[in-house]
Amino acid sequence: MTDSITLTIIDRNGVSTTYQAPTDINMNLMEFCRAVELPVQGACGGMAMCATCQVYIESPHELREPNEAELDMLDQAFFVKSNSRLGCQLFLTEQLEGLVVRLCPEQE
DSSP states (O other), rough: OOOOEEEEEEOTTTTTTEEEEEEESSSBHHHHHHHTEEEEEEEETSSSSTTEEEEESSSOOOOOOOOOOOOOOHHHOOOOOTTTEEGOOOBBBGGGOOOEEEEEOOOO
16 A cells, blocks of 8 residues: 555646655545645635536546536536546545546636
């Protein structure tokens, strides 16, 4: 069991950065993005109620299915694609090793 994973995050300018992210503190992707000072709002604090942490999954990872709250929020969000997920609903675990995500355009 490892206490960190490698993530690649592509910012809104297309700049790709690889990070080591902790898996031992129950952190989600939105919290991690904020911790490394990426421009992710997470306005609702991770409750799946705002979609300001929406990302596009760029790697072929098999993620757990979104829950009803996440699907409802994505249904109301801007810039949604078939690979959209809410960062607050993706907890950093070993299964996300090598994950590549792209920040979606900022929502007004």
